[in-house]
Amino acid sequence: MTWSLHPKLSELTTEVGDLPLSRVLLENDSNYPWLILVPRMAGISELIDLDPNEQVQLLGEIDAASRALKAVATFEKLNIGALGNMVKQLHVHVIGRSSTDATWPKPVWGLAKPVPYEPEARNVLVKKLRHELKM
Amino acid sequence: MTWSLHPKLSELTTEVGDLPLSRVLLENDSNYPWLILVPRMAGISELIDLDPNEQVQLLGEIDAASRALKAVATFEKLNIGALGNMVKQLHVHVIGRSSTDATWPKPVWGLAKPVPYEPEARNVLVKKLRHELKM
Numbered sequence: 001m002t003w004s005l006h007p008k009l010s011e012l013t014t015e016v017g018d019l020p021l022s023r024v025l026l027e028n029d030s031n032y033p034w035l036i037l038v039p040r041m042a043g044i045s046e047l048i049d050l051d052p053n054e055q056v057q058l059l060g061e062i063d064a065a066s067r068a069l070k071a072v073a074t075f076e077k078l079n080i081g082a083l084g085n086m087v088k089q090l091h092v093h094v095i096g097r098s099s100t101d102a103t104w105p106k107p108v109w110g111l112a113k114p115v116p117y118e119p120e121a122r123n124v125l126v127k128k129l130r131h132e133l134k135m
Numbered sequence: 136m137t138w139s140l141h142p143k144l145s146e147l148t149t150e151v152g153d154l155p156l157s158r159v160l161l162e163n164d165s166n167y168p169w170l171i172l173v174p175r176m177a178g179i180s181e182l183i184d185l186d187p188n189e190q191v192q193l194l195g196e197i198d199a200a201s202r203a204l205k206a207v208a209t210f211e212k213l214n215i216g217a218l219g220n221m222v223k224q225l226h227v228h229v230i231g232r233s234s235t236d237a238t239w240p241k242p243v244w245g246l247a248k249p250v251p252y253e254p255e256a257r258n259v260l261v262k263k264l265r266h267e268l269k270m
Contacts, residue, residue, distance in 0.1 A: 046213050059190055059194050066181070081242075082216070083212075083214045083216070085239060105221050107216075107218060110242075
């Protein structure tokens with residue numbers, strides 16, 4: 001079984017690049033600085049489906065993605081979540097939240113209409129994220 | 136600075152017990168099997184505020200809480216989240232979701248009116264959780 005990115009995850013995101021375990025995606029919604037990490041392992045839907053070493057690797061990548069987001073964007077609080085009720089493929093949201101954002105203090109999912117980035121602004125952001133993540 | 140549980144977290148939960156790093160709480164809402172892990176460290180609001188060893192310890196406790204929940208309740212998907220927009224004290228939700236539950240497939244936060252457990256049912260559940268978590 002070969003891993004491939006779930007089409008629903010690719011549809012609304014731009015690829016930032018690959019960390020050792022995860023593909024890093026930028027959600028195409030300028031309401032929030034928002035990354036998604038998707039471990040490149042077929043058939044995995046839960047954190048507890050990963051073995052302990054893989055879990056620790058994913059945790060390190062969540063930490064790195066959080067710090068990269070902090071380095072390139074301004075926000076007050078991180079929201080980290082692995083839900084997967086709509087898309088079963090294991091993916092972890094890392095989102096920067098601000099008290100002025102579209103849905104604060106509620107969670108982001110399914111509430112505000114996405115506001116796509118201008119292509120140029122998105123390219124600049126992706127480039128900065130790649131730099132921070134040493135990609 | 137001494138750690139103490141945020142009053143908003145104690146208000147709606149029952150204490151299950153302490154793991155090496157975290158206090159484990161049962162959300163008093165029978166809509167979902169729902170645990171909350173709160174690292175007993177003062178002044179911490181983000182996962183990335185923990186050092187790498189503490190992060191790995193918390194991850195192991197999230198794994199243990201997920202498995203304990205699976206052992207005592209029936210559900211289809213885990214939702215794991217560290218948000219903290221309302222209560223800054225670092226806390227991690229571990230929630231069992233089912234396609235028949237009150238808010239599926241949406242996230243749980245702030246949507247359904249909590250349905251408190253009957254005291255006897257809650258005591259039985261807490262006892263089972265303590266057994267699974269070797270408390």
